[in-house]
Amino acid sequence: xxxxxxxxxxxxxxxxxxxxxxxxxxxxxxxxxxxxxxxxxxxxxxxxxxxxxxxxxxxxxxxxxxxxxxxxxxxxxxxxxxxxxxxxxxxxxxxxxxxxxxxxxxxxxxxxxxxxxxxxxxxxxxxxxxxxxxxxxxxxxxxxxxxxxxxxxxxxxxxxxxxxxxxxxxxxxxxxxxxxxxxxxxxxxxxxxxxxxxxxxxxxxxxxxxxxxxxxxxxxxxxxxxxxxxxxxxxxxxxxxxxxxxxxxxxxxxxxxxxxxxxxxxxxxxxxxxxxxxxxxxxxxxxxxxxxxxxxxxxxxxxxxxxxxxxxxxxxxxxxxxxxxxxxxxxxxxxxxxxxxxxxxxxxxxxxxxxxxxxxxxxxxxxxxxx
Numbered sequence: 001x002x003x004x005x006x007x008x009x010x011x012x013x014x015x016x017x018x019x020x021x022x023x024x025x026x027x028x029x030x031x032x033x034x035x036x037x038x039x040x041x042x043x044x045x046x047x048x049x050x051x052x053x054x055x056x057x058x059x060x061x062x063x064x065x066x067x068x069x070x071x072x073x074x075x076x077x078x079x080x081x082x083x084x085x086x087x088x089x090x091x092x093x094x095x096x097x098x099x100x101x102x103x104x105x106x107x108x109x110x111x112x113x114x115x116x117x118x119x120x121x122x123x124x125x126x127x128x129x130x131x132x133x134x135x136x137x138x139x140x141x142x143x144x145x146x147x148x149x150x151x152x153x154x155x156x157x158x159x160x161x162x163x164x165x166x167x168x169x170x171x172x173x174x175x176x177x178x179x180x181x182x183x184x185x186x187x188x189x190x191x192x193x194x195x196x197x198x199x200x201x202x203x204x205x206x207x208x209x210x211x212x213x214x215x216x217x218x219x220x221x222x223x224x225x226x227x228x229x230x231x232x233x234x235x236x237x238x239x240x241x242x243x244x245x246x247x248x249x250x251x252x253x254x255x256x257x258x259x260x261x262x263x264x265x266x267x268x269x270x271x272x273x274x275x276x277x278x279x280x281x282x283x284x285x286x287x288x289x290x291x292x293x294x295x296x297x298x299x300x301x302x303x304x305x306x307x308x309x310x311x312x313x314x315x316x317x318x319x320x321x322x323x324x325x326x327x328x329x330x331x332x333x334x335x336x337x338x339x340x341x342x343x344x345x346x347x348x349x350x351x352x353x354x355x356x357x358x359x360x361x362x363x364x365x366x367x368x369x370x371x
Contacts, residue, residue: 009091013084015051016077023067038062054078098126105129105140110169113230117173136176143168162285163232170233171283174249177225178242187221187246192272195220196265200306203261204343210368213264222271223247239267240281246271258346258365265303273298308350312340316347326357334363 024034035045040062047053055063060074102125105111111132114120120131133139198216202208210226217224227235229251236259238249248267250260263284270282274295282295308316319332330348337347348363 009087010084013081013088014077015081016055016074017049017051017053019077020063021049023069027067034066038066054082095124095126098124098129101125102129105132108143108165108168109140109172110163110165110230113166113169114172136172137179138172138176140168140172143172161232162234163230166230166233167235170227170230170235170251171238173227174225174238174240175242177227178223178240178245178247178249181223181225181245181247183218183221183223183245185219185221187244190272191220192222192246192268195222196268196272196302196306199261199264199268203258203307203346204341206343206366208257208261213260217248217264221246222268225249227251229253234285236284237263237267238281238283239270239275241271241275242280246275252368255367255369256365257368258343258349260368261346262303262307265306266299269299269302270295273302304350307346308337308342312342313350315340316342317351326355327360327362330357330360330362 024031031045031049032042035042038045038059040059044053048055048059055074055078057071057075060071060078063069063074064071102111114132115128118132118135120128120135122128122131195217199208199213202212202216214224223245225247227249233251234253235251236253237251240247240249248264248271250263252260254260266284267282274282282299284296316333316336319329319336330351333347333351334344337344345363345365349365352358
């Protein structure tokens with residue numbers, strides 16, 4: 001049966017000349033005298049002791065006769081030294097390559113964050129990179145292949161501070177979570193629209209919850225993952241198709257359940273209408289210039305209409321003609337919305353957005369997490 005021997009590679013290879021030097025010192029033998037004893041030029045013995053000359057079969061035999069240390073011991077010391085030198089050189093070359101790779105990763109990603117998140121504490125670059133790649137089962141240098149498939153990626157508002165490394169790190173974490181995710185059923189054509197109808201109903205019934213969202217999407221073959229927020233990474237949601245898996249990833253940057261419902265509906269539109277072989281992902285960045293994209297406009301309108309159908313919204317807005325005070329208008333809109341089965345907070349949020357009137361905190365959206 002074949003066995004694999006794992007040899008530890010020392011930090012520094014020990015030349016047999018060092019062993020000989022210590023042996024002579026322990027026995028109180030002078031190098032010059034010993035050179036004469038084994039019929040060897042003093043300069044050659046000095047080179048051997050300094051590691052500049054190797055032990056040959058002939059020298060090993062002389063050492064055995066002079067010191068009583070077996071021939072095989074000296075030959076094994078020499079072969080071990082030769083082996084360790086090769087392994088150290090290989091290790092150093094691999095470590096240099098790992099350091100180069102780690103620098104390349106660091107230019108793209110927030111490595112410190114990833115190392116901390118995955119509890120990677122190895123001392124060498126090679127071990128750290130190996131542990132990271134094994135954990136995510138993906139080479140981060142392939143990230144550009146994912147990036148180019150994302151509609152709107154890195155198009156942004158000048159008002160936002162965006163950290164490109166954190167953006168890619170978020171994307172990598174989303175990809176990793178989606179790859180490992182599963183659903184109750186496989187996705188079928190039209191399932192995104194069916195899920196959107198249920199999400200909108202729960203939002204307006206004020207029964208929407210994170211678990212409810214997960215269960216609903218899973219039932220329709222859509223993976224739902226949550227990615228923790230990173231500094232200067234204003235991503236609200238991300239929709240994609242990976243290995244035939246339909247998925248939505250979100251970050252709870254705002255503790256706002258109504259906004260989350262809107263974001264999910266927005267991404268469901270992308271899953272149903274816009275995911276193709278050429279465009280396999282969409283990413284939503286807060287107030288980003290991505291909204292100039294026609295497909296993003298379409299997804300926004302889809303989400304709006306799913307939450308409040310256009311004919312119902314027109315009926316709700318009719319109360320404005322009878323009121324001038326915006327605070328009274330908001331109360332009237334909330335009342336009218338409830339008559340039509342629309343959540344008061346969703347209707348008021350829509351009105352505030354359309355009129356850019358945010359001077360009241362009345363009818364605030366429910367929180368995702370109650371603090």
